Amino acid sequence: MTTRLALGTYRCQAIPEAAARAAASGAQWIDTAPNYATGQAQTLLAPALAAHPALRISTKAGFFTAATGTDAVNAGVLTENQAAARHSLAPGYVRWQASRNRDQLGREQLDLVLLHNPERAHCGDRRALHHAIRDAFEVLEEEAAAGHVAGYGVATWAGLEEDAFTVGELLALAAEAAGGQHHMAAVQLPVSLVMMTPITQSLEGRGPLPAAAAAGLRVMTSAPLHGGELPNIVDQELADLIRPGLTPAQACVLAVASCPGVTDVLLATSSAPHWREAAEAVAQPCLTADQLREITGVLASP
Structure with a gap:
């Protein structure tokens, strides 16, 4: 299944406007509770x-x-x-x-x-x-x-x-x-560049993501920006390593969207620019397994 951006409504402000925007952009899923x-x-x-x-x-x-x-x-x-x-x-x-x-x-x-x-x-x-x-x-x-x-x-x-x-x-x-x-x-x-365990496990062919994919399950990843903290942790140098020309936030979203087994990346935002930037990131060609290994290796280094 192709990875797509979906609207998450946890801590999302202006939910009706965000939902309408997500629908207009072609999003297929909204997640709530x-x-x-x-x-x-x-x-x-x-x-x-x-x-x-x-x-x-x-x-x-x-x-x-x-x-x-x-x-x-x-x-x-x-x-x-x-x-x-x-x-x-x-x-x-x-x-x-x-x-x-x-x-x-x-x-x-x-x-x-x-x-x-x-x-x-x-x-x-x-x-x-x-x-x-x-x-x-x-x-x-x-x-x-x-x-x-x-x-x-x-x-x-x-x-x-x-x-x-x-x-x-x-x-x-x-x-x-x-x-x-x-x-x-x-x-x-x-799944995020902070909560990397599912990514590193999937690159080794183990963990929840390959198991879910093998069973044909939809895999919705929450907190791809780790509650909005990741763009302040990932600098432009690392963003350029992930994909030149992307912002730190876009690079973080692309890394999650590229993880094998992921079908939906949940983004909780009511900001039109933030949604548009994330949608552009998900539409990028996926990172390779070798690229994901390099990125996670850099982040795991002391």
Whole structure:
């Protein structure tokens, strides 16, 4: 699959304008979550999704705001103690949140529902965590059978790097949940020139990116600019090593887009110039494996 730029809405300002701009530029995906923009992101996205029905949406179940927690308690899907944690993989909650996501986004079917940082559940107890993931996958398989969800997966910050689970284990849990053929379709994880482990692993033919690619999963990379910090870390000399003529920010985005297995680079920006520059970077010819090795080697040097 060709790597494309997608809109991420975490810490994105002016979400309706950013969504309209992304759609106009030809972006195919927008990524969001129930807890983004203090719980308002999905409602803010609904008009843009209605105006651009071809846009595909990935959203999540896991984290929630205090207000959503109160609603979940009132709906009988969480206890007050569970709601106080602001994160849950409980089957009843996952089912309820998926329905709420559809209502807020104005979509009868969600393209992707990702379990949001599932490693937050049952920290340190791998067996209990995998059981919870499998149970949540069972709910999402039911949602897929009902036509409410096209696919599902996991959006993680540290779960893959810290070995709370592997892509292979997630696929096995999905197959177990489905009783055979499953609807697991994507993983989302941070990849950048700061969080380089997935890049260096993929260059050695191991890690989550080759495993996901081999299974035909969509791989959405978050934080390609590491929260906006990377352009201040990567100087113009390094940017020119990556690709002469690019700005530091563009060079960082191109490095992530060039990583084998990556299908979507999520960029959270409401700035038209920033979006345009990133789109230009993703449209560049990919870096070779040797170039990526040289870049990561330079950054890993003391």
